[in-house]
Amino acid sequence: MTEFDVLIVGSGLFGAVFAHECRKAGKKVLVIDRRLHSGGNVYCEDVNGINVHKYGAHIFHTNDRPIWDYVNSFVEFNNYVNSPLAVYKDELYNLPFNMNTFHQLWKVKTPQEAKSIIDKQVAELKINEPRNLEEQALSLVGVDIYEKLIKGYTEKQWGRKASELPAFIIKRLPLRFTYNNNYFNDKYQGIPVGGYNKLTQGLLEGIEVRLGIDFFSAREELSALAETVVFTGQLDEFYHYRHGMLQYRSLRFEHEQLATDNYQGNAVVNYTERDVPYTRIIEHKHFEFGQQSHTVITREYPQEWSRGLEPYYPINDDTNARVYKQYKALADQETNIIFGGRLAEYRYYDMHQVIGSALYQVKQYLKISK
Structure with a gap:
């Protein structure tokens, strides 16, 4: 028995x-x-x-x-809303791609202005049948968004050039023509x-x-x-x-405690340049609106998976x-x-x-x- x-x-x-x-x-x-x-x-x-x-x-x-x-029913959830930022060189952008992002890119203020720029860039590329991820992304959002906010991050994440990745990985790239930095559309968060x-x-x-x-x-x-x-x-x-x-793809985490009460002002900041080895820095206290005099950050490095490593994706x-x-x-x-x-x-x-x-x-x- x-x-x-x-x-x-x-x-x-x-x-x-x-x-x-x-x-x-x-x-x-x-x-x-x-x-x-x-x-x-x-x-x-x-x-x-x-x-x-x-x-x-x-x-x-x-x-x-x-x-x-x-x-x-097991634990109360707070009202944290995920509103990540993206750093490209010395520039800072809101995510997901929304009117704040488009204003930061092109100084436009209206949805029609933003749509016109994206449509013009896409039309000039003349990509009818995307053969890889790079062409798929370009055909959806144009050159500026792709070069600054997608290309480097994606290549780090997958460990290979975007032109070598299959197009289906990016089936769509949501463009939000409102000033809304909430990453998720879900009702509860x-x-x-x-x-x-x-x-x-x-x-x-x-x-x-x-x-x-x-x-x-x-x-x-x-x-x-x-x-x-x-x-x-x-x-x-x-x-x-x-x-x-x-x-799988795996990840490596580098945790660091710092003697400052606020390192980056946000829980999640992505680094979209190919030359920056990590994809993002997480500052954990902001998930729970912490007021501690110190902070803990984590740099996240994508890596190839092999047996013995944690399989993530x-x-x-x-x-x-x-x-x-x-x-x-x-x-x-x-x-x-x-x-x-x-x-x-x-x-x-x-x-x-x-x-x-x-x-x-x-x-x-x-x-x-x-």
Whole structure:
């Protein structure tokens, strides 16, 4: 007889939501994680009273009222609005591309003036069928926006020239012809008061969590502990890379504490020049309107992924789609294993999407397991 109903591999949002709903339904749950902390990539580290987003900025946003109410049932969210800035050489621009950006670029004041400049630049390029990301972006926004705010940032992010990247990566580039710096269009947006650990700890309350446990170091013994395994790690690793490795982009973070109360005046500032090695600087205290006398900043460096590094962004090209399809076929044949989350599903998820996926999958599981 097994000791647990469910073994959940990974304590990020998918695993934590799945665990919480199982416990509510009376299931006995064990959560394991290879890291020495729970919470996955939303984990925050307390650095002298500042909640540092250890694995990059996480800003919760959604149009889904039930999911907004769900997360707020564990911790109150503040009214933080994401309004990033972009630095190009000695110039400063508002993001996303809006009338403030266009005024900073061309000194225009009306939407019609901005549209006329963009339309003229696009028409002069005469790009009918974009062959790569560079041509796709140019055909959407023209030369000025592309050269100053897209090209360098994109090439750093992907580690290759924009002219070598497929056009489909940029399907559209939203142009907002209002003076609105709110990056997201979603109705609900904010940061947990006291940091994301409040959310994940609330989800995992009353559940046994074992940290520093690598599932693959004792796979058979751990799987034997429960009737059902919920796996949130890399799908190709689960199957010993038998069809090859799925590819990702990774990130490296450089955290620094500074003896100043305000370093850059904003939570997120992008650096769009190719020659600046990092893509952005995050100043964490501004997520929670902190008034501390010191601050903590993080420089974010994109890098090629290899085994041993954290996989952040799946590379959703045709080659990886074919490889993933083979792994998905194997996963679909499993009877007592559930795969979920950004790594197991090989897709980029916003936080509300991963929570929605977990709620859907746990509902299906609980129906079957009754």
